[in-house]
C-alpha cells in the first residue's frame with residue numbers, strides 16, 4: 001500500500017535523542033508537509049525510514065515493510081535527499097539511464113521523467129553545468145523514475161525560482177491526486193502552507209502536531225484583513241458597529257483584526273465604502289509555527 005508508518009521511533013546518538021518516540025502516518029492522496037526547525041530530526045527520520053541508519057527502538061515502514069525488505073524499492077519509493085549527489089561529469093540523461101538500468105526500469109521512463117520535470121531540453125548537458133534549481137529538477141526526475149507510490153522529498157524547493165516553486169507545487173498535488181503518498185520536508189511554514197494538505201511538525205525529535213493544514217491554520221491564526229480605502233471614516237464607523245477596529249498601518253494601508261478579507265469585502269460593499277485593495281494577512285500563521293517550535297528549537301537565540 002502507498003503509505004508510511006512511523007511507530008514509537010527513537011534514535012539516540014550517545015545520550016542525545018535526535019528522534020524521540022515518534023508515531024505518525026503518511027497517507028496516500030495528500031501532500032504531507034514535514035516541518036520543524038533545523039536539528040528537529042526530520043532528516044534522521046527520513047534516513048531511518050530508508051534504512052540508512054538503524055533505529056534505537058521503534059519502527060519505520062513503507063506499506064508495512066522496512067525499506068531494506070522491499071523487493072522493488074525504486075518502484076515503491078521515490079527519494080530526493082541531496083540534489084548534489086549526482087555525478088557532475090555525466091549528462092542528465094545518462095544519470096537517469098544508469099538509474100533505470102540498476103532498477104530494471106524500462107528506458108522509456110527516462111524520457112518520460114525528463115519531460116515531466118521540464119529537463120528534456122538540457123538532457124544532453126553535463127550535470128556539473130547545472131544550476132541548483134536544475135539539479136533539484138533532476139533529483140525529482142530520479143525520484144519519479146520508478147513511478148513510485150510513495151515520495152520522500154527533502155527540501156525540494158531549494159534553489160528553485162518562483163516559477164519552479166509553482167511547478168513543484170502542481171506536480172506534488174497531481175502525484176497525490178493519483179493516489180500516491182507524498183512527504184515533503186521543509187523548515188519554512190510559509191512555503192509549506194502553500195504546498196501541503198496535511199502537516200507533521202517536529203521539535204527536538206518529538207511530535208508537536210499531526211493535523212490537516214486547514215485545522216492548523218484555523219486553530220492558530222487570528223484572521224486579519226489588510227486594505228486601502230478612500231473613505232476610512234465611513235469604514236471605521238461601520239466596523240465599530242461590529243466591535244471591530246480600523247488600525248492604520250505604516251504604509252498608508254489599514255488593518256482589521258478578527259475578520260477575513262471575504263467578510264470585510266461584503267461589509268464594505270453593503271456600506272458602499274470603496275476598497276482599493278483587500279487581502280488576508282497570514283503573518284500570524286508563521287508566528288504560530290515559530291511559537292510552537294521555539295521551545296523545541298535546537299539552537300534558539302538564547303544558546
Ligand SMILES: Nc1ncnc2c1ncn2[C@@H]1O[C@H](COP(=O)(O)OP(=O)(O)OP(=O)(O)O)[C@@H](O)[C@H]1O
Nearest residue numbers: 013018036037038039040041042043044045187298
Ligand atoms: N550521525 C549523527 N551523529 C550525531 N548526531 C547526529 C547525527 N545525525 C544527526 N544528529 C543530530 O540529531 C539532531 C537531528 O538532526 P536532523 O538532521 O535529523 O534534523 P533536521 O530536522 O533534519 O534538521 P535540518 O533541517 O537542519 O536538516 C541534531 O541535533 C543533529 O545534530
